[in-house]
Amino acid sequence: MTVKDPLQTNASPPDASGSLVSAEMAAVREKARRRMLLGRAFTYVVGILLCLWVLVPIWFIASMALTTPETVRGYPKSVLPFIPFSFETMRFFLNSYGIVPGLINSVIVAAITLALSTLIAAPAGYAISRYLFKGRDAFRLSILAVRAFPVVILSIPLAVTFISLGIYDKIYSLALMHTALTLPTTILVIGSVFASIPYELEEAAQVFGCTPVQAFRRVVLPLVLPGIAAAAVFTFVMSWNEVFAATVLTVQNRTLPAQVLVSLQTSGEPYKFAGGFFMLVPSVIFIFAIRKYLFNMWGQISK
Amino acid sequence: MTTEPAAPVKKGRPKRQWAPYLLILPSLIYLAIFFALPMVRAIRLAVWDETALLTLHEEASARSSSAGVLPQGSQISLLERQGIAVAPDELVGNVLTETWLRIEGQDPEGKPVAGWAPESRIRVRTTDAQGAPTEGTVRTKLGATADPLTSIYAEPRETSDVVGKLDGGASVAIGEQAVLETWFRIEGQSEERTVAGWVPSRALQVYDDVSGRIDRGDTGKFTTVYIERMLNDRFFKPAMGTTLFLMVIIIPVQFILAIIMALVIQARLKFNTIFLAIFAIPLAASDLAVGIVWYSIFTQSGYLNSILQGLGLISSAQPFLTANTRHWIIVAIWLAEVWRATAIVMIIVVSGLQAISQEVLEAAEVFGASLWQRVRHVILPMLKPSLQVALILRTILALQVFAVVIALSGGDVVTVLANETYRQYYELRNFNVAAAYAGFILLLSMITAVFYLRMVRSQEEAGQ
Numbered sequence: 001m002t003v004k005d006p007l008q009t010n011a012s013p014p015d016a017s018g019s020l021v022s023a024e025m026a027a028v029r030e031k032a033r034r035r036m037l038l039g040r041a042f043t044y045v046v047g048i049l050l051c052l053w054v055l056v057p058i059w060f061i062a063s064m065a066l067t068t069p070e071t072v073r074g075y076p077k078s079v080l081p082f083i084p085f086s087f088e089t090m091r092f093f094l095n096s097y098g099i100v101p102g103l104i105n106s107v108i109v110a111a112i113t114l115a116l117s118t119l120i121a122a123p124a125g126y127a128i129s130r131y132l133f134k135g136r137d138a139f140r141l142s143i144l145a146v147r148a149f150p151v152v153i154l155s156i157p158l159a160v161t162f163i164s165l166g167i168y169d170k171i172y173s174l175a176l177m178h179t180a181l182t183l184p185t186t187i188l189v190i191g192s193v194f195a196s197i198p199y200e201l202e203e204a205a206q207v208f209g210c211t212p213v214q215a216f217r218r219v220v221l222p223l224v225l226p227g228i229a230a231a232a233v234f235t236f237v238m239s240w241n242e243v244f245a246a247t248v249l250t251v252q253n254r255t256l257p258a259q260v261l262v263s264l265q266t267s268g269e270p271y272k273f274a275g276g277f278f279m280l281v282p283s284v285i286f287i288f289a290i291r292k293y294l295f296n297m298w299g300q301i302s303k
Numbered sequence: 304m305t306t307e308p309a310a311p312v313k314k315g316r317p318k319r320q321w322a323p324y325l326l327i328l329p330s331l332i333y334l335a336i337f338f339a340l341p342m343v344r345a346i347r348l349a350v351w352d353e354t355a356l357l358t359l360h361e362e363a364s365a366r367s368s369s370a371g372v373l374p375q376g377s378q379i380s381l382l383e384r385q386g387i388a389v390a391p392d393e394l395v396g397n398v399l400t401e402t403w404l405r406i407e408g409q410d411p412e413g414k415p416v417a418g419w420a421p422e423s424r425i426r427v428r429t430t431d432a433q434g435a436p437t438e439g440t441v442r443t444k445l446g447a448t449a450d451p452l453t454s455i456y457a458e459p460r461e462t463s464d465v466v467g468k469l470d471g472g473a474s475v476a477i478g479e480q481a482v483l484e485t486w487f488r489i490e491g492q493s494e495e496r497t498v499a500g501w502v503p504s505r506a507l508q509v510y511d512d513v514s515g516r517i518d519r520g521d522t523g524k525f526t527t528v529y530i531e532r533m534l535n536d537r538f539f540k541p542a543m544g545t546t547l548f549l550m551v552i553i554i555p556v557q558f559i560l561a562i563i564m565a566l567v568i569q570a571r572l573k574f575n576t577i578f579l580a581i582f583a584i585p586l587a588a589s590d591l592a593v594g595i596v597w598y599s600i601f602t603q604s605g606y607l608n609s610i611l612q613g614l615g616l617i618s619s620a621q622p623f624l625t626a627n628t629r630h631w632i633i634v635a636i637w638l639a640e641v642w643r644a645t646a647i648v649m650i651i652v653v654s655g656l657q658a659i660s661q662e663v664l665e666a667a668e669v670f671g672a673s674l675w676q677r678v679r680h681v682i683l684p685m686l687k688p689s690l691q692v693a694l695i696l697r698t699i700l701a702l703q704v705f706a707v708v709i710a711l712s713g714g715d716v717v718t719v720l721a722n723e724t725y726r727q728y729y730e731l732r733n734f735n736v737a738a739a740y741a742g743f744i745l746l747l748s749m750i751t752a753v754f755y756l757r758m759v760r761s762q763e764e765a766g767q
Contacts, residue, residue: 014688029666039570044572052563057596060596060600061595066601076612120329120333123330124329126327128327133322141760149338149748150721153345153745156737176337179333180333181336183334240589241587242593257589269599269604272598276591284587
């Protein structure tokens, strides 16, 4: 380590008296304490500035979405929000062509994706966290690789395949694509959720007379369910947000982001802002709901 | 909030070792079908011209042996024609058909004749309620040299046995109908050689009775046409340049911001979890929504102009997102992407920071290292593995930037690779060139992913 040590350079010679040393030490401590307090105040300021950086744009779009369309078209815009407060813009957006069906489609696609992805990923996540088997590392590495890949780009060849199979522009075929997109993340997250439950618990349950299946059902399952639920929520959000594959794989049965994307150029600002806000809200709520699990989600990608 | 410990693995358990394989099987199968296969398909679409060559048959049947091939687009001459029975669902598109009728009548000697005749030889006189012909007469043949009698065949094709002959004008009862695809015996030039053989009408574009052109082949051939078309596309270079430029300006800023955020979290302030949750909000935000959010700031009647005018810095609203202010669009995309994707880097850095032992950090602080010294000499070196992974993840994700660009530029003034893939697919309906774009993005990602994998592996080895 190449840290310069001020104590070493400032320290008095070893033959100096004890009182001198302690006085000097006290001064150094006082200095360090003051610096720490200053540092904490500085950290608060930086933290609050960064929070503003994240929150102010959301504030802007929210105040645009929750006002009258006339205000949205007006200029200059008031930085003060919600004047006047009104659901008029949101109502206009929700009544626009294709929005309500798109909303329903989005929810259906995300729900199918959630169910399929969790069902397929849970056993795999259990396997990589509980078993030491030949090929485990290879499996984990390939999951990591797929996780990093631009999977949505594959919607081009999938579209060609779906057309030839006659399942193009179907809600469930988009859900199949989204499942491929979310599966690697879900496997890794569920794996880390299982890994956080010590195997000893399962063993103890077996010592006390549970069969392996019972031990899993009565001991492990209640402990991992919240984590798996958080993973499922995140799967839902990923599918809800996805726009490239949704636009490529659907024509009539648009999801909400796809519908907004294709009508973006031809629509006015009230539509855009209300749409942006509407898509943003669930994400913000979800992040707060699953914030405890954020590190299970993403932290372990680097491990 | 704890960092995840190394996976506790069931050690030994010699029996039931098939269990883990059974557990990972569904995901393996799923990823094979929806990840590996499409990837192969994308590459195939990009370099394989599926309709490059047309096989010519010795006889008018798809099963007969090949007499040679002709490339798509060849000019050909038509020598003969013949109807061939095919499945009814194949009789769509640009298929030429001929209809044969099953008829019953009496020949000139009064003998009953039943068999098939082409529709062109029968004049239909009456039809039933559904419009199906029921009765008709045999057409009279014109010309002095022609055989005045019309041949009736055992089956609906001219090569089958003749069961009888009918005179012109003889009245017949019409039974069922058969719709046949017309096959042509064609002749064309391929590599200085003349090739002749039978082909179905669906592969041809017929000009007149004697000439035509090969419309689509049935055999594939390796081709670089699509890749060349991608490379020569007028949007390719701008898209490529913008994608790389955005990557270069976005990623460093993201990393600096993410490290600052992580240091704030690491300082364990009072409202730590609130700070973390707020910093993480953009993690779940849809890229289209983020694009629209920043559009509301940069549009001409948007917040930026409102604030600048409110402060008296400008006298009237400035246009930012127009074709003449390309640089402002780039700035808007830059801010939007930094806003959106810093969160994931932050999470990776925070979990990497938590793996650094607290004692090391405290020791550095106690010994009076300044913040900059601690960051430069303690934190950054120890964070290196996490930063590398975050860097590669971000690089690959940056290749996919799409909706933010569409929302802020409409996709014309400023364009990126993913947008060009979409344009080729959606607007130009050019699946092969779209696949070439997709393959190009895959290639760039693959190069990055190889580094990624090697790094993860060397880290795991170092960790053991």
